[in-house]
Amino acid sequence: MRKSEWSDEQLEKLLREMPKIEDNRDPRDIYQNISLRLSKRKQRSWLIPSAATAAVILIVAVLSSNLLGENSSSEQSAESGNATEQAERSEMNIIKDEDAGVVYDSAVEEKQDIPTNDEATEEGVTSSITDIKQEYTAVYAEDVNGAEENTLTFAIPDEQNQIIVPITVLIPKEKGKSLFEQYTETMAKLHEKEWGLAETFPLKNVELSVIKDDILKVNVPSGQTYQGSANEIAFTSVIKKTAKSLGLTGIELYTDNQPGIELGNEGELPGLDLSDDGNYAYYFYYSNVNPEVPYLVPYEKSFTNIEAALNAMKENVDTHQLSASIPQNIDIEEIHGEKGMLTLQLNEDSDMTSTKTILQTIEAILLTAKEFNYNKVKIEYSKLEKIGKFVFNEEINVPIAPNKREILN
Amino acid sequence: MDSVFDELYSKYHHDVFQFIFYMVKNREQAEDLVQEVYIRVLKSYDRFEGKSSEKTWLFSIARNVAIDYFRKQKGWRQKIAEKFDWTTGQIKDDSPIPEEIALQNEEISLIYQCLDHCTVDQRMVIILRYIQELTIIETAEALGWTESKVKTTQHRALKVLKKEMEERMAKEGTTSEKIRVER
Numbered sequence: 176m177r178k179s180e181w182s183d184e185q186l187e188k189l190l191r192e193m194p195k196i197e198d199n200r201d202p203r204d205i206y207q208n209i210s211l212r213l214s215k216r217k218q219r220s221w222l223i224p225s226a227a228t229a230a231v232i233l234i235v236a237v238l239s240s241n242l243l244g245e246n247s248s249s250e251q252s253a254e255s256g257n258a259t260e261q262a263e264r265s266e267m268n269i270i271k272d273e274d275a276g277v278v279y280d281s282a283v284e285e286k287q288d289i290p291t292n293d294e295a296t297e298e299g300v301t302s303s304i305t306d307i308k309q310e311y312t313a314v315y316a317e318d319v320n321g322a323e324e325n326t327l328t329f330a331i332p333d334e335q336n337q338i339i340v341p342i343t344v345l346i347p348k349e350k351g352k353s354l355f356e357q358y359t360e361t362m363a364k365l366h367e368k369e370w371g372l373a374e375t376f377p378l379k380n381v382e383l384s385v386i387k388d389d390i391l392k393v394n395v396p397s398g399q400t401y402q403g404s405a406n407e408i409a410f411t412s413v414i415k416k417t418a419k420s421l422g423l424t425g426i427e428l429y430t431d432n433q434p435g436i437e438l439g440n441e442g443e444l445p446g447l448d449l450s451d452d453g454n455y456a457y458y459f460y461y462s463n464v465n466p467e468v469p470y471l472v473p474y475e476k477s478f479t480n481i482e483a484a485l486n487a488m489k490e491n492v493d494t495h496q497l498s499a500s501i502p503q504n505i506d507i508e509e510i511h512g513e514k515g516m517l518t519l520q521l522n523e524d525s526d527m528t529s530t531k532t533i534l535q536t537i538e539a540i541l542l543t544a545k546e547f548n549y550n551k552v553k554i555e556y557s558k559l560e561k562i563g564k565f566v567f568n569e570e571i572n573v574p575i576a577p578n579k580r581e582i583l584n
Numbered sequence: 585m586d587s588v589f590d591e592l593y594s595k596y597h598h599d600v601f602q603f604i605f606y607m608v609k610n611r612e613q614a615e616d617l618v619q620e621v622y623i624r625v626l627k628s629y630d631r632f633e634g635k636s637s638e639k640t641w642l643f644s645i646a647r648n649v650a651i652d653y654f655r656k657q658k659g660w661r662q663k664i665a666e667k668f669d670w671t672t673g674q675i676k677d678d679s680p681i682p683e684e685i686a687l688q689n690e691e692i693s694l695i696y697q698c699l700d701h702c703t704v705d706q707r708m709v710i711i712l713r714y715i716q717e718l719t720i721i722e723t724a725e726a727l728g729w730t731e732s733k734v735k736t737t738q739h740r741a742l743k744v745l746k747k748e749m750e751e752r753m754a755k756e757g758t759t760s761e762k763i764r765v766e767r
Contacts, residue, residue: 180750181745181746181749186746186749187714187742189691189692189695190710190714190715191714191717193606193688193692193695193714194685195598195602195684196611196682197602198597198615198618202589202590202597205619206593208619209589209623212619212623213623213626213627477587478587490627494630
């Protein structure tokens, strides 16, 4: 019998000679497959939670209708009986159009927290509906009297200096004052602490002016240091966003009117680059002050397309305390963009009524669409006519700016 | 396309694909699994802490994907085996030898076949160490093992391969002289 002996070295050499096997597919195809599977998975992942929610709603509906039946007119108990039946039959779709009319029409009024419990019990049927936060956070064209008001957006860090929250205020126009003058004057009137954000404006020891028509000059006294990268990043982001919201095209940095500012991480910088990538996705940020209604915050990670951005908005960014702005049970099946108009097709099983912050979700979608240079969004969905002022299957104009706040003059 | 995907693809796609291919020995399966790797990576990319290198991190995810695959595979194979009362030894992966391997010399395709006789752990070490040419330290990182475990597993794997190669060559009486290698 023949026998051959192999040494480790020979084997190793042989193994190293094994041919390279390559994947011949186009990376785009692979990416396509992945995105498909990522979205499919998400569909599955909300099945159990939504079934659980349905069960809870059902129980609440049954219990509340029983309680109501004890001390109310026969008409009402008939109604609540109806509610139970409806709940049993349609699980998640408890809110039919007629109920929706009651809840959502009144939603057109801004900043109204409805339905309150009283109203809900009066209606009987709506008692189990999650109360939706009727607060529009963004500024829309119809909110601004363009001839008389300026929309000013300020970049304000959160208390941890981790994220920058854009805050928009409306200021009456004043004759003879430039936008820049009004902007700097308004800085002192912002109530950052009240809003649960970091005290930022007016920028301490920072002198801002506009030079060469459209360059923001930033002058700090010598000896000023920005220690810690969080502070430094907050400082540079605030400056950049300020220049942007003023429509300026460049930033020059000075120390005691000598060019350059010493920044811990970057060394001495003569100016800041304003060309950032944009295309950000908006997430929810809950401040300590208002745990109910979130701020809508663009997270500093740009996306190459809006599909990816909208997908990402379903996940929290735990490192930056940002919460998903699109709930898992809302499923965008198709995305189609053309000539400034973005059309989103929602899966008909998407649950638009059990999330309190559904209005803010729509606002987050609109603001993200704006990031990608769309000015209109159409959301295709047939189970509801509208939520608040957002009408499904019709064009919705994207907001002018996010996070409206009032200041007293 | 997602920028993260883009970057990972250009840097590591072929390495990861090759690793998985040699693990499962089936092109279609490997194509599927490599997608699974990306899905897991993209989901957890934010959590990548840079403790290990990106490359070994990617391999560690690929390893988990491969192991999960074998686990599932084993599940239904064993079920069938029980049903038909086959001995497990008879149930072998009979996926055809891919073109790339077939074009090589006999020894290569022989060792390719012999890889089946290694355990999953042993095969992973062999692929990472020799085909991907990772160092012992990198391999240890990717597999989440100690370096000494990598070394012993590697040693055992080579031993299994050696034994298999020798047996097969002895069996094939027609084996030509050129693949007989004397020590």
